[in-house]
Amino acid sequence: MIANLSRRGLLGGIAAGGLVLGIGLPAARGQQQQRFGADGMPNGWRDDPRLFVAIAEDGIVTITCHRQEMGQGVRTSIPMVIAEELEADWSKVRVTQAPGDEARFGNQDTDGSRSLRHFFTPMRHAGAAARTMLEAAAAKQWGVPAEEVRAANHAVLHEKSGRSLGFGALARAAAEMPVPDRTTLRLKDPASFRLIGKDTVGLLDNHDITTGRAGYGIDARVEGMLHAVVARPPVFGGKVTSFDAAEALAVPGVVKVVAIDAPAIPSEFQPLGGIAVIARNTWAAMQGRDKLKITWDDGPHAVYSSDTYRAQLQEAARKPGKVVRSAGDVDRALAGAAKRVEAEYYIPHLAQTPLEPPAALVRIRDGQCEAWACTQAPQATRTRLAQRLKLPEDKVTVHVTLLGGGFGRKSKPDFVLEAGLCSQAMDGAPVKLTWTREDDLHHGFYHTVSVERLEAGLDADGKPVAWLHRSVAPTIGSIFAPDPKHELPLELGMGMVNLPFPIPNIRMENPEAVAHARIGWFRSVSNIPHAFAIQSFVAELAHAAGRDPKDYLLELIGPPRLYDPTDLGDVWNHGEDPKRYPIDTGRLRRVVEAAAEGIGWGRAMPQGSGLGLAGHYSFVSYVAAAVEVKMGSRGEISFPRVDIAIDCGPQVNPERIRSQMEGAVVMGTGLALSAEVSFKDGRVQQNNFDAYELTRIDSAPREIRVHLLPSRDYSQPLGGVGEPGVPPVAPAIANAVFAATGKRIRQLPIRDQLTT
Amino acid sequence: MTAFRSLLAAAALCAGPALASPCTDQADALDRQLSGTADAAVSASSGGQGVAAARESQAVQPPPGNQPAPPSGPFQSPPREAQATQRAADAGAAGDRVVQAKATVNRARELAGRGDEAACLGAIAEARRQMGP
Numbered sequence: 001m002i003a004n005l006s007r008r009g010l011l012g013g014i015a016a017g018g019l020v021l022g023i024g025l026p027a028a029r030g031q032q033q034q035r036f037g038a039d040g041m042p043n044g045w046r047d048d049p050r051l052f053v054a055i056a057e058d059g060i061v062t063i064t065c066h067r068q069e070m071g072q073g074v075r076t077s078i079p080m081v082i083a084e085e086l087e088a089d090w091s092k093v094r095v096t097q098a099p100g101d102e103a104r105f106g107n108q109d110t111d112g113s114r115s116l117r118h119f120f121t122p123m124r125h126a127g128a129a130a131r132t133m134l135e136a137a138a139a140k141q142w143g144v145p146a147e148e149v150r151a152a153n154h155a156v157l158h159e160k161s162g163r164s165l166g167f168g169a170l171a172r173a174a175a176e177m178p179v180p181d182r183t184t185l186r187l188k189d190p191a192s193f194r195l196i197g198k199d200t201v202g203l204l205d206n207h208d209i210t211t212g213r214a215g216y217g218i219d220a221r222v223e224g225m226l227h228a229v230v231a232r233p234p235v236f237g238g239k240v241t242s243f244d245a246a247e248a249l250a251v252p253g254v255v256k257v258v259a260i261d262a263p264a265i266p267s268e269f270q271p272l273g274g275i276a277v278i279a280r281n282t283w284a285a286m287q288g289r290d291k292l293k294i295t296w297d298d299g300p301h302a303v304y305s306s307d308t309y310r311a312q313l314q315e316a317a318r319k320p321g322k323v324v325r326s327a328g329d330v331d332r333a334l335a336g337a338a339k340r341v342e343a344e345y346y347i348p349h350l351a352q353t354p355l356e357p358p359a360a361l362v363r364i365r366d367g368q369c370e371a372w373a374c375t376q377a378p379q380a381t382r383t384r385l386a387q388r389l390k391l392p393e394d395k396v397t398v399h400v401t402l403l404g405g406g407f408g409r410k411s412k413p414d415f416v417l418e419a420g421l422c423s424q425a426m427d428g429a430p431v432k433l434t435w436t437r438e439d440d441l442h443h444g445f446y447h448t449v450s451v452e453r454l455e456a457g458l459d460a461d462g463k464p465v466a467w468l469h470r471s472v473a474p475t476i477g478s479i480f481a482p483d484p485k486h487e488l489p490l491e492l493g494m495g496m497v498n499l500p501f502p503i504p505n506i507r508m509e510n511p512e513a514v515a516h517a518r519i520g521w522f523r524s525v526s527n528i529p530h531a532f533a534i535q536s537f538v539a540e541l542a543h544a545a546g547r548d549p550k551d552y553l554l555e556l557i558g559p560p561r562l563y564d565p566t567d568l569g570d571v572w573n574h575g576e577d578p579k580r581y582p583i584d585t586g587r588l589r590r591v592v593e594a595a596a597e598g599i600g601w602g603r604a605m606p607q608g609s610g611l612g613l614a615g616h617y618s619f620v621s622y623v624a625a626a627v628e629v630k631m632g633s634r635g636e637i638s639f640p641r642v643d644i645a646i647d648c649g650p651q652v653n654p655e656r657i658r659s660q661m662e663g664a665v666v667m668g669t670g671l672a673l674s675a676e677v678s679f680k681d682g683r684v685q686q687n688n689f690d691a692y693e694l695t696r697i698d699s700a701p702r703e704i705r706v707h708l709l710p711s712r713d714y715s716q717p718l719g720g721v722g723e724p725g726v727p728p729v730a731p732a733i734a735n736a737v738f739a740a741t742g743k744r745i746r747q748l749p750i751r752d753q754l755t756t
Numbered sequence: 757m758t759a760f761r762s763l764l765a766a767a768a769l770c771a772g773p774a775l776a777s778p779c780t781d782q783a784d785a786l787d788r789q790l791s792g793t794a795d796a797a798v799s800a801s802s803g804g805q806g807v808a809a810a811r812e813s814q815a816v817q818p819p820p821g822n823q824p825a826p827p828s829g830p831f832q833s834p835p836r837e838a839q840a841t842q843r844a845a846d847a848g849a850a851g852d853r854v855v856q857a858k859a860t861v862n863r864a865r866e867l868a869g870r871g872d873e874a875a876c877l878g879a880i881a882e883a884r885r886q887m888g889p
Binding site: 035036037040041043102109111112114117118268269270322323324325326327328329377379380383384387408411475476478479480481484486488489490497507521525566567569571572573574575576578 | 830
């Protein structure tokens with residue numbers, strides 16, 4: 001069961017058992033000089049050991065994790081880093097979850113595949129500082145120089161005298177020691193790591209998750225709580241014209257019906273508005289919702305239908321748009337090319353569909369608001385909850401539960417605000433608000449929909465001399481600013497403009513697209529359409545040139561070299577320093593080679609089977625996927641094997657990296673085969689998993705082999721892990737389908753495109 | 757020098773006489789300026805798509821105002837968030853204008869390579885407009 005940290009709880013621990021290395025407010029240290037990565041995040045980072053490490057007299061070390069757990073294993077990996085530097089015995093480590101409080105803990109917004117990228121070094125410092133304090137306490141007690149003692153295996157040793165003291169025995173004295181300056185800390189030599197980079201630690205919450213003890217947002221429960229569901233506008237931007245709640249209120253168990261105002265547009269993370277039904281149990285609330293008689297004003301987006309919108313995107317993609325990267329003269333090179341190839345790719349809206357739909361419990365009493373929520377962004381939740389409920393922020397506490405999947409959906413706290421409004425309407429009584437699967441599919445923050453048009457000119461040897469890419473997609477920016485029509489730099493920087501192919505004539509354009517749905521980020525974000533289009537197109541070019549797709553891709557990547565991403569037109573670079581995080585084509589080559597070698601690229605394939613390959617750089621990591629497909633007699637696809645290779649720089653928890661890659665393959669398979677959100681008259685057409693299909697056991701790859709490219713140099717920067725596995729999967733599948741059938745997949749999902 | 761810059765240099769060398777033209781000199785100067793602004797744009801964004809999307813979309817406001825939209829829901833204290841959004845706006849509209857201007861500068865180089873100095877200078881002027889004040 002996840003445990004939440006509160007000041008009261010910690011103090012109680014002190015009284016009960018001598019928890020002595022406890023919290024303290026962070027020292028405001030010089031974090032202003034640097035600008036990139038964690039330094040650029042709201043509220044930056046902290047490394048004060050008193051925030052993250054508590055040691056009880058029985059020797060139990062409690063580590064506070066300030067990032068959110070949604071299956072990626074951060075509640076294991078962050079404590080591992082601290083425990084490593086602390087020299088703690090992992091079996092004596094417990095983990096508690098921080099509430100949303102970035103003023104104390106630094107940035108907590110768990111997105112962008114960056115928890116370890118941003119916090120590896122601060123957490124090493126926190127662990128090393130705590131270890132130094134323990135060593136100082138022991139040295140003082142023994143009256144020996146601090147240099148003569150060292151911590152190892154949960155104790156501090158003085159080798160000269162043979163004395164040792166356990167962490168528990170030293171904890172109280174250690175708490176009295178000054179926190180050492182980070183510049184004086186002695187970090188461990190990576191050669192002596194026991195936990196980091198090893199396969200010795202399993203997922204901390206694994207037992208609870210697999211035995212049903214894990215506490216998710218949807219499990220949150222307090223005495224006397226009520227339950228709520230909301231009838232939201234069926235069309236984004238719609239609002240209630242009138243409603244009749246008489247029949248709803250007559251449902252046994254229903255206690256109140258509450259109107260929630262529609263938000264102003266852009267609506268950011270605000271609730272969509274509608275009518276909330278509050279009841280004694282969830283079932284009654286749902287029954288009451290069904291009985292509501294609501295007249296909706298659908299607003300301007302009732303015209304939104306995916307079929308016609310797709311045609312609009314295609315039309316836009318066939319005309320020039322805003323130029324976002326240019327080199328050479330593409331038009332002239334295309335005109336003079338020996339061969340021209342063009343293709344359009346369509347990637348639909350997607351929904352994150354975490355298996356645990358959004359859910360939150362909120363209680364307001366004595367002017368204090370408490371929320372329990374499966375949120376990726378507890379501070380953003382806290383701020384907005386305070387604003388919406390008109391409470392001071394310090395009167396709002398957000399306890400973070402485990403998340404049964406997030407994928408970007410739970411970065412947006414609209415569902416917690418809904419629960420807060422319901423609690424407020426009930427004079428502060430605790431209200432658990434639950435989204436059904438249908439709610440989640442109908443009222444989400446959808447992954448964008450896009451048409452990607454590519455044209456290339458090949459010379460007589462089949463080598464590309466011109467490359468034109470137009471990407472047309474409504475932007476995430478539409479939830480933050482009024483009516484934007486172009487993708488943001490961060491979206492264009494996700495695998496489009498930062499294409500590292502040394503083609504002499506390149507032009508990339510971004511024609512206009514208007515958003516008609518609530519667009520949000522979905523695991524891997526715009527890398528999905530960009531990777532699908534580009535990596536499919538490369539294979540199409542290889543075919544046009546009569547070349548092997550792997551050889552062709554490697555030739556396009558070219559020899560190992562470094563690019564400053566800003567030189568390529570990527571002015572986001574995931575917020576990382578372009579000098580510290582250049583694009584390294586050598587690393588991209590190596591993952592492509594590793595995946596290809598893993599799957600046995602080049603081996604003879606039986607009829608109806610084929611291999612496909614794709615490589616992609618995202619979240620400052622490099623991933624390639626190689627897929628084997630086998631076609632059934634009626635065109636059904638199966639996947640005997642997928643090999644996926646990642647170079648994410650130095651590795652903290654290889655077991656979790658493999659797990660994330662396996663999960664990415666499964667998710668990527670689903671979005672390639674079956675996942676699609678479509679609209680008609682502004683309404684989402686899919687209701688549940690019968691229509692929005694995820695990968696099931698029978699369609700999942702039989703075998704997934706993960707190849708971790710070794711990197712033991714921990715002075716090098718870390719890359720992301722949570723998201724970069726997804727983008728290359730769909731194009732690798734499409735390329736394998738082509739190898740097996742000769743049919744080119746240019747629109748996702750594949751669904752019945754191959755069945756006869 | 758990065759490999760890409762090496763490539764550009766090689767391409768420029770191939771262009772021959774245009775290398776030393778007043779227009780390519782201006783392109784070089786503008787490129788240096790754009791590189792600095794590009795780095796500022798990177799630093800003004802953040803590592804997470806949520807905060808970056810908020811800042812970038814608020815920074816990319818169309819003329820005539822060109823003022824960043826007020827943060828709709830701050831991710832840190834309102835003054836600091838407003839400052840961050842302003843920094844993003846100042847960095848070529850979170851890099852949006854930088855990207856366009858870079859592309860135009862590259863087009864200018866191409867025109868210079870063809871010996872069309874006037875068109876090159878026109879493109880340089882366009883790039884300056886794209887960069888904004």
